[in-house]
Amino acid sequence: MANKSRPKKAKAPYRKYVGGIGYVTTAYGKFQTSDDEYEDEGNKYYHSDQEETYIDGTEDRPSSNSSDSEKGLDPKFLYVCKEWYIMYLPILYSSPYLNSKNFNKFMVTMDINKKTPALGDKSIKLNELVLKLDLSTIVQSGRNSFVSKLLRRCNKSLTEFIAPQTSFGYAPLISLKSCHNLQRLDLSLVSETVDLDKLFQAIIGFEHLKELFFPRCSINCDLILLSQNNGNIWPRNVKYLKLSGSVTNDFIMNCDFPRSLQKLELAYCPLLNELSIYKILSQIGDNLETLIFQYPMPSLQANSLDFMFKYTGSRLKTVQIVVDYCSKWLFQDEDTIIPCLETIYLQCSGSLGQAFKIHPDDLTVAIMENRIPCLKNLYVSCKLGWDMNSDDVEDLLNVLEDQGGHMYITY
Template sequence: MANKRRPKKTRGLHYRRYVYGPVASSEGERLNPVDDGLLNSESSTSTSMQDESPDHEGDKSIVDSRSFHRQWYGEVWPSSKFQKVDVLGVAIALHEGLSVLPPWQEDDYEKRLQNRKIELRGLKLPFEIIMEIIRHTDDSERRNQLLICKSVYYMLLPDVYSYPKLSTTNFLKFVDVMMQRENKRRFRDSVKVLDLSNLIQAGKVSYVSKLLKRFSESLEVFMSSQSSFGLSSLVSLRYCKRLKVLDLNLVSETVNLRELFRCIHNLPSLEQLSFPRSSITCEEYGMEWPPNLWYLKLQGGITDDFLMNSNFPDTITNLEFAHCPNVTDEGVCDLLGRIGRQLKRLSAYYPMPMLSATAFDFAFLYCPNLKLFYTSISYISGDVFSETFLPELVNKNRPLRNLIIDSPGQLGQGAKLDPDDITVAVSEERLPCLRSISLSSLLGWDFMSEPVQNLVSELEWRGGAVYRL
């Protein structure tokens, strides 16, 4: 009677025969192939890449014979996981100065090798030329172009974030991304234009201050929102040494001009400044202006005392008046009498209720070097083009090239000025350089009438044109 408790004979079952290549065992056990690879030197790598070209794909025997000496470990049995290593092949490879990769790095090497072959086949132009071509495409394609490769991503990232399009829906997400510590170096020099004009309220006051500090090394243009611009934001402006444009036009909070100039007077690159439209507090007038300021937009609660007592810099060539409810003819006359000769552009926007109906009739008299004059019909009359207020200059031609006359649409405003007044001034060579006249359709003029057509003919004969706003 057989002893069923006696263990079965298992001699020989734990021993396997190891060979190269896929073979089948006597029990029908199938070998699992493993990846092979040997990281050769540059010469051997280039040789292997040439050997694996499409010209040799059909000859499998050549591929197998050439790849045989690179396979330094054999097949792995699925159960025992045993494997035979070609010790002699590895020793010879090391003796020849080649590098032998362990099995767990073979996959990474093969992927890098395949990527390198793809790059060599696909890269026909230098990377710099490819980037220059991409930058000439439409900006709307930038987000898709970031997915080309990692090199293109890092090259285009500053272009994408140089002028972020911010709104109420994405502003908080933008702040969260920018304030993360790991993104500090990535976006530090990217943002050049920070436009918050589409935001009614930019969250907490500290958000604007933090953004100004974060982008202080690269920011060139800043347009504030209606609110969330406090003292902390003013203090942060002093760190933006590359700031060129500061637009506080939409700020609805009270701004102290003394604190504002204290923060911006040492900005060497600041060129354009727009005062806030809201109320302004100013008790001192001896402020120090930025050294390179050439554009100034006066608006808000400024008074005649500010215009008459402030020392405006000689660098200002573009001056605008807008939303100045406290400014009168006296303040405007005093200011233009002092800096009018250096101005090349002068603009007067509606409404300014304290100005008279002839406040800017003397603009050409005080500003003989104007190249552009924009005014509302509410502040001029027909006398502005008379010989008294528009005399012929001595030793030079008046350089005015663009004349823009707007209108708020009030009844009777168009009767203050006649088209013949402009035609006579042009025909008498008192405006010899005038090439463009833009007239508002709210003036109430009949553009097909004879006076307007005479003006059009006179200007076209001189190479200019008349436009309707």
């Protein structure tokens, strides 16, 4: 006989995944929420705190390009049939999703002696299927020995490599030399010091390299390497270069940048002054389509970038400027015309004295005098201190709209 005085057993809420919303708390298989819910013609609507979302009652998890692609492809499809296995395996291993939990297992799988079952006419090693290695989520597991071993195993097919957030020392740099098919090399997340001499020696002969991102911290490059190669130490076909770290003025003055560069980004180069900036722009400014300056650049003065447009050519379409290093004269030079410039990002650190360095009228006059005839997108940081309800901003909006442009506020 049941004891009626015994308290009823509490049941934990059930978490159910709903398409378009995520996990919803339910109990006994029914929706239970703190918000309002109602039914209309058999369809249920759920009111959340942010927006109203329609639920069609199905329990199947929808395919999401953003979330599913980030977590990698599902290996369960390998079990469908042999034909599907043959087609799906190269797709699965071309860009594996790696993290600290599955990194060691992936290393074991990439053993050079392990081969796939027959793919078509012959067997193929799994490491030859890897095209992209993104180790940006690897922190503690990304030791130099592991990274070096992984580069050696995937060197034949690897086209894109993003280094982990720890170190990239001597052993990985040696292994990097054999990755001749690399098209993108990203070392921007590396937290420990990288030897630039060894880096240049590793990549100097990379014919296919298109994008190169420097590490945040590096050892100064020896000028002896420059003299031995007559200043030509860059891969000849690089199109996107992100300079950062301990690149010195002497190094910039003695090297020749590749004429193939179309996009240049400078992010925290504490040793570079304005002479080095103009030296770079004098070499490659005619070919640049995108020019980006990131804060901070400690060696630049309050007006160091005022004459940057004199060194850029007619191909420049996008520019990001930090107002900490320029003044109103950047747009008030009557002899400077930027014919193809379509997008301007005005950034600001928010430090004292930086607000109002560039006034809306500076851009309004430049547009009216047809010195920026193709400007379509203007992104202005809220830290500039512009009054968006003022007549000056209204005038700028009017001249932008006359040539089909718009202004956006960034935070």
